[in-house]
Amino acid sequence: MNLILIHPDELTADGRAHISDVRAKHIRNILRAKPGKKLRIGLLNGPLGTGAVDVVSPEKVVLTCSFEAEPPPRPSIDILLAMPRPKVLKRLWAQFAALGVGRIFITNAEKVERCYFDTHILKPDFYNARLVEGLQQARDTLLPEVVVVKNLKQFLENEPFPMVGRKRLADPSGTRTIFQTLEDDAESTSRILLGIGPEGGWMPSELDLFRAHHFEIIGMGSRILRTDTACIALISMLAEARRMGV
Amino acid sequence: MNLILIHPDELTADGRAHISDVRAKHIRNILRAKPGKKLRIGLLNGPLGTGAVDVVSPEKVVLTCSFEAEPPPRPSIDILLAMPRPKVLKRLWAQFAALGVGRIFITNAEKVERCYFDTHILKPDFYNARLVEGLQQARDTLLPEVVVVKNLKQFLENEPFPMVGRKRLADPSGTRTIFQTLEDDAESTSRILLGIGPEGGWMPSELDLFRAHHFEIIGMGSRILRTDTACIALISMLAEARRMGV
Incomplete structure (x- = not known):
């Protein structure tokens, strides 16, 4: 603390x-x-x-x-995470807040077990306590906003939440690293939305859907990481890119 | 698996x-x-x-x-980690192997509790099983080498293990990001040794010792991360830099 x-x-x-x-x-x-x-x-x-x-x-x-007069700046990274096993998400909440994310969209996906959503891990009382723990670790005050998305297609089509800025999707099929895709474009100050798939990956139809909504696919090399490891790795890389002004 | x-x-x-x-x-x-x-x-x-x-x-x-005829290449990243709380290290072993490190030096430091070393987490039977778990997750075969260092000063002075290549030390006092320091020098193919401190950080005398042994201090911004989060963040950034040829 x-x-x-x-x-x-x-x-x-x-x-x-x-x-x-x-x-x-x-x-x-x-x-x-x-x-x-x-x-x-x-x-x-x-x-x-x-x-x-x-x-x-x-x-x-x-x-x-x-x-102080002003609150710290809100992190400019949002994540869209296919619902992992509750045990994994339980440990991730504090990490998200510690690493610094603005919004956390937890989504359904074809390879996500439906029963994963029937868990106390997705109750605001539970996750807010964990998020506060992460904020106290990292010396931040801004509670990430959590949104549970039951229908990914509808969510992407409606864009009920402003998803302006850059969109990236982590998938083993991605050949470019997240840094390489960031260095290419000039919108470095805009928000970024990062999608992370379920264990077993996104289905081809889901990848098509993301591409249709202007997500660029990025890869992390040949090693297959657990969801929690991949989340920490990718968010910390984005934060590092932001510190470098990329 | x-x-x-x-x-x-x-x-x-x-x-x-x-x-x-x-x-x-x-x-x-x-x-x-x-x-x-x-x-x-x-x-x-x-x-x-x-x-x-x-x-x-x-x-x-x-x-x-x-x-196949040849084993995969050995990861070119070594880490020197101040012994964390056993509970934290227990979870980290598999992550190290999954992210890809060549050697893991677990060291004493002034802010490390001495009793942390009296734990089964540091027994080869225990950590090798966890490392194998990480290799099976990431599809790698090369078991990281683990070395327990009881005296950091002696270790750095003797360099009993070849620590050629670049040396970086993570510390809140570091003003440059790890990427920035990597982009600066031309030894991109050499091994890299990454030092990560205890909770509470390195003592000034320890920082001096590292500087005297040509470690460059790197920072991760103002957020204070847990040891396990910092390890995953830094190793994944180094791996990303390697994929980009930096």
Whole structure:
């Protein structure tokens, strides 16, 4: 926990936050903070800031909070992920938030088992807690938006969410690397949407559908990676490209 | 399991392999292979090949094996990792092998708890099984070499293992990305050694030591990632750079 994230509801009118969960435990037992100590804090979906410890008791921690003027910039990477096995997605939520993604579209696909969607892993209470964990790891405040897509075709056709910018789809058939495709075009400041397939890959008809919606297919070489490894690899490469201005 | 990896000891003089563990179960229950079916196989630390199914019984599977002339190329990436919490390393072994690393040096560091080294996770029987799992995922045959380093200073001074080629060290103080440092120099075909610090980072004296041994410090931006996420991110970026010939 490299940042204590405060929920807007926890802030009182005089700018204090009363905390009593795992964050309080972390402040007491790991940071061993005494009154007066200043901690890195953030306001969920708001700015970063500083929290001065007022009270540390077994029941709660009270911080006096001050925040920067502006929230950090929203990550410009969105992902469209074919629903993986719930066990895999469970571990991925925090990683997505830590690596920095703006929106997470979880989609159906032909090779996705239908029963995967009947899981508590897709309940907002569950994933928001994991996302917050990732934000606190990476010192970010902006909760990724999660959208569950039951019909991929309809989703791509309607584009109910603005999917402006560049679109890439990871598939073993891709011969160019994600960096190579990014270096080619000049829209480097626009958002990017990255599609990642199910174990077993996309079906040919799905690949055609993505191509029809202007997704460029990218590859990662001959090694076949697990979904979670591929997600971390691809998102971190996109983030690196952004740091380099590509 | 995208490849069935055969141990040289399992090969009989007539080129057949008798298998009876989790691989046999995979062939029976997931691949549902019948006699005559050809499977992707590999010889541990040897070439890739094809295994024709001869026998499928509840007790065993027998394959007639044929192999390519040459083993796949050894990955040109080595990593030097400050010993993470055993729970984290446990999950990482398979990922290292799947992403493709040649050698894994697990080192002590000032911020590493000494007790971390007293764990079965560092026993060859344990990690080799996990590494084989990663190889079977990624369709590779070359088992990474694992070396446990108890004294980092001595290790760097003696260089008992040839650490030719480029050396990079990931640290939040690094201002250049790994790609930027790779694009700068012309040794693109040489091996690369990547150092990754403990949670809490390297101490200033350790950073000095690495600099004295010609490690260039690289950064990953302002987000603080968990060790396992950082490892996957950095190794996949290096692999991507290699695919691009950087």
